[in-house]
Amino acid sequence: MSNELEKLKKQVALLQKLVYKDPLTDLYNRRGFLEASEKIFRMVMSVKNHERKKFRIEEIALVLLDLDDFKKINDKFGHEAGDAVLKGVAEILRNSLREIDVIGRWGGEEIVILLLGAGKAEALKISEDLRVKISQREFILKRAKKIKLTASFGVAGIDGAAPANKRKTLGELIAQADKAMYQAKKKGKNRVVTI
Numbered sequence: 658m659s660n661e662l663e664k665l666k667k668q669v670a671l672l673q674k675l676v677y678k679d680p681l682t683d684l685y686n687r688r689g690f691l692e693a694s695e696k697i698f699r700m701v702m703s704v705k706n707h708e709r710k711k712f713r714i715e716e717i718a719l720v721l722l723d724l725d726d727f728k729k730i731n732d733k734f735g736h737e738a739g740d741a742v743l744k745g746v747a748e749i750l751r752n753s754l755r756e757i758d759v760i761g762r763w764g765g766e767e768i769v770i771l772l773l774g775a776g777k778a779e780a781l782k783i784s785e786d787l788r789v790k791i792s793q794r795e796f797i798l799k800r801a802k803k804i805k806l807t808a809s810f811g812v813a814g815i816d817g818a819a820p821a822n823k824r825k826t827l828g829e830l831i832a833q834a835d836k837a838m839y840q841a842k843k844k845g846k847n848r849v850v851t852i
Contacts, residue, residue: 690761718780811838
């Protein structure tokens with residue numbers, strides 16, 4: 658019976674991973690990101706102001722990044738090349754961010770990051786560091802072909818110490834970061850923009 662229970666537990670764990678993780682990048686998928694981030698967001702917003710300061714969680718930032726000209730990579734080198742690039746970017750993010758940060762593949766070539774305890778200024782620095790790391794990396798494709806690419810970043814933040822009626826929702830943060838990311842694209846790509 659114990660052996661059957663262990664098999665069942667492994668199957669449940671696999672199903673949970675399939676529901677919440679992107680199989681290509683092993684980052685959260687959109688659903689997993691939203692569920693994990695919403696729980697964290699609600700928890701942080703429910704903590705009293707003096708407790709937020711004590712635990713240094715007064716601020717939350719959200720970063721949305723889009724890989725510049727990604728369609729050209731797929732068109733020129735094929736979808737396997739695009740997959741290799743996405744895996745490489747996911748690796749850069751996992752190796753560069755903290756364990757408490759929530760990272761998800763938002764869709765296609767867009768990735769979203771929730772930075773707990775980081776205000777806009779810190780999120781801008783983190784995003785700029787990630788932008789540089791992505792732009793300096795040579796992504797190795799089939800037949801040892803190497804390519805470089807860039808990313809555009811949008812950053813939005815919230816001050817948890819703000820009065821409850823002035824606080825943004827997670828959805829509003831995502832919308833602001835999305836708007837900022839599109840401004841980065843319009844301004845020439847390969848940059849970080851905040852609203």
